[in-house]
Amino acid sequence: MVADLQQTVDAVWRMEAAKIVATLTRSVGDVGLAEDLASDALIEALQQWPEAGVPRNPGAWLTTVAKRKAIDHWRRLDRLDDKYAVLARELEHHVDESWDPERIDDDVLRLIFISTHPVLAREGRIALTLRVVGGLTTEEIARAFLTSKATVAARITRAKKTLGDAGVPFVVPxxxxxxxRLSSVLSVLYLIYNEGYSASSGERWIRDELCTEALRLGRVLAALLPEQAEVHGLVALMEFQSSRFAARTDADGRAVLLEDQDRTRWDRAQIGRGVAALERAAQAVQRRGTGWGPYALQAALAECHAVAPTAADTDWARIVTLYDGLVQAAPSPVVELNRAIAIAMRDGPAAGLAVIDAIDGLTGSYLLPSVRGELLARLGRHAEAAREFDAAAALTTNGAERDVLLDKAARART
Structure with missing residues (x-):
């Protein structure tokens, strides 16, 4: 019974945390305090729900309790006055635990914009928003930045303090x-989605709740900024990637790689939405007379896979060309690695391996040895491939990813 309740609370928190913190931030004007109040409400839920039962609308229940705790907080500080009146009015209007999706969506969008305020350094903006909106742990954010947990924790602490000291208003700019701010906002949505698409830790291959939330926010942002090509590009990318979810795991939850997926299980309606979003990005680029940005380029890459009837029909020549553009628009070791994979598919594994061996910046990441292992196996250098797969398995912190790599190592040895 206790275990079931804990699972329920965990599920509620995953789905509602960003909305709750966003609503509280609008009310109290402080992101750090909003997080603390939400955590206190969660503790109270664990105390009350075993006896009283889970409320009909747990998200609204948590928000209401957190607002009451805010009143208690200000009463202790002898600062009730106007803040008490504001919160009291809100509580009065929400005693029925109603939940207005449009209002909450707007609050989450406000929270993204306040967390990416230019008063913060870019790294601090993104780290704070990933933590507060995306619900990512400091370890997950550190892996996304290829840096240490301590560095990320310090960035988040500094960002909260800076926002508080600057008295930044909780409004959409x-x-x-x-x-x-847009570049940071897009980076946040992209990183939240990536963590959901290929979880960096745990036993789940896909954290679909993160992907769903990132895509939802992307669509909201696209409606707000219809002339921004990169917003449409990011939405298109997420639509294409999400279309494959049903085929990315087997009946036992094990990962199925792209080339082995049953493409009849891909969501063709979602692929159609991706194509439409990418077309809107192209039209915006044409109207503005600008070049293609990194998200639109990645969406075009995803489209190449989405529209190919089979893995063998993939247009690898076009993919290499797109990666050439992406390396120029948004250079990174991961982009270079993906370009090397595309070259290997177009020109053969030896050509790809030569490119990979010149890449710097992926020390400590499982990605480099996993790709080297794949190409070495295709060259028939199976003993070397097995060693690379073993090394990659030792570096990953995701259980599903580890199982895939260990299986590849075993197959390489046989």
């Missing part, structure tokens, strides 16, 4: 301010 004016359109003139979008250019100074």
């Amino acid at each position: 004016e359109p003139a301010e979008y250019p100074t």
